[in-house]
Amino acid sequence: MKCTRCKEPAEVKLRAHNSAFCRACFLFFFQRRVGRAIEHEKMFDRSSRILVAVSGGKDSLALWDVLASEGYQTVGFHLALGIGGYSQRSRERCESFAEKHGLELSVHALADEGLAIPEIVSATRRPACSACGTIKRHYFDAAALELGCDVIATGHNLDDEAARLLGNVLHWQTEYLARQKPVIQPRHEKFVRKVKPLYLTSEFETATYAFMKRIEYVVEECPNAIGASQLDYKAVLDRLENTSPGTKVGFVRDFVVRGSRAFEAPATERADTGGTCSGCGMPAFGTLCSFCSLRAEVDRKLALRTRPVSPAVTE
Amino acid sequence: MCLNPQGRQLDVDGVSRVQDLLRRLDILPGTVLVIRGDQLLTDDARLDASDEIELRSVVSGG
Numbered sequence: 001m002k003c004t005r006c007k008e009p010a011e012v013k014l015r016a017h018n019s020a021f022c023r024a025c026f027l028f029f030f031q032r033r034v035g036r037a038i039e040h041e042k043m044f045d046r047s048s049r050i051l052v053a054v055s056g057g058k059d060s061l062a063l064w065d066v067l068a069s070e071g072y073q074t075v076g077f078h079l080a081l082g083i084g085g086y087s088q089r090s091r092e093r094c095e096s097f098a099e100k101h102g103l104e105l106s107v108h109a110l111a112d113e114g115l116a117i118p119e120i121v122s123a124t125r126r127p128a129c130s131a132c133g134t135i136k137r138h139y140f141d142a143a144a145l146e147l148g149c150d151v152i153a154t155g156h157n158l159d160d161e162a163a164r165l166l167g168n169v170l171h172w173q174t175e176y177l178a179r180q181k182p183v184i185q186p187r188h189e190k191f192v193r194k195v196k197p198l199y200l201t202s203e204f205e206t207a208t209y210a211f212m213k214r215i216e217y218v219v220e221e222c223p224n225a226i227g228a229s230q231l232d233y234k235a236v237l238d239r240l241e242n243t244s245p246g247t248k249v250g251f252v253r254d255f256v257v258r259g260s261r262a263f264e265a266p267a268t269e270r271a272d273t274g275g276t277c278s279g280c281g282m283p284a285f286g287t288l289c290s291f292c293s294l295r296a297e298v299d300r301k302l303a304l305r306t307r308p309v310s311p312a313v314t315e
Numbered sequence: 316m317c318l319n320p321q322g323r324q325l326d327v328d329g330v331s332r333v334q335d336l337l338r339r340l341d342i343l344p345g346t347v348l349v350i351r352g353d354q355l356l357t358d359d360a361r362l363d364a365s366d367e368i369e370l371r372s373v374v375s376g377g
Contacts, residue, residue, distance in 0.1 A: 001357045013357045057375055204345045207373035211348055234374060242343045
């Protein structure tokens with residue numbers, strides 16, 4: 001198989017693009033594709049200070065690599081989730097990547113404040129991915145504010161977006177559909193824009209980029225992801241993609257271009273986070289934001305467990 | 316010898332191309348990187364009986 005661009009032997013075939021590339025041409029293709037998504041969706045520009053949320057996986061580290069090599073101003077932010085050896089290895093991958101490339105990295109460890117994911121799950125019985133999402137949103141917003149960033153960039157890829165879109169359609173989650181976009185505008189002055197520069201880049205492509213650039217990333221799955229419905233949606237989409245290459249990119253791109261506006265509420269009906277959380281000072285609908293509500297629930301349930309039991313009355 | 320996406324070592328005989336190997340293991344193209352040494356292999360790449368191949372899952376999420 002020959003490279004579509006230079007006719008040298010190809011190292012990777014992309015059926016969705018009816019193309020094959022050698023290493024040099026694939027890296028050119030990948031960087032240009034990410035760059036076009038950034039420009040087309042007006043995600044940020046050279047003057048922006050970008051908080052890159054890095055997990056230690058292939059997608060976020062590939063994104064950070066592209067942005068840094070293109071000369072964007074980036075700050076990495078890693079939230080250490082406290083999920084045993086998996087989280088330890090994830091943190092090490094982020095730290096070694098930042099050190100190797102001379103990049104600024106900020107790390108926040110949940111275990112330092114007694115909020116490691118396993119402890120939260122054990123105390124509240126909430127699904128791990130639900131608690132994790134609430135916590136990540138809070139810390140990403142807080143870190144962007146603290147580190148003076150204009151925008152938060154995450155490594156969500158095409159497969160993530162296609163799986164989420166399928167799940168949202170299957171359950172007609174209209175509020176989520178309204179906000180499933182490559183650029184999410186802030187609802188409060190303390191929040192910044194959130195962007196997904198890899199939203200049209202498949203996870204096969206990000207894995208290929210990470211391999212070719214010799215990026216050391218955590219290959220293993222988060223242990224809490226086992227059995228997650230998102231993986232079932234991905235498996236279904238993989239079968240469709242195999243039968244009809246280009247299905248995923250068409251599904252996501254056409255939803256963004258033509259579908260999402262049907263779910264947007266009129267400006268006058270949009271909910272606004274007008275209040276301030278009495279716990280952390282971040283915007284909130286009520287007196288506590290969802291993160292501080294979760295933290296209060298954890299504290300309350302742990303206190304119940306550790307409360308001394310009254311001695312039994314005997315006659 | 317082949318290392319499958321679950322990290323298990325397998326001996327797969329009688330396959331001459333990557334696409335045959337993936338079909339034999341019931342793996343869809345595009346869901347794994349097919350790695351030989353420092354190189355990625357396309358579906359039509361020829362395999363030798365002495366090759367050591369790593370199949371690395373690209374799927375992440377939760």
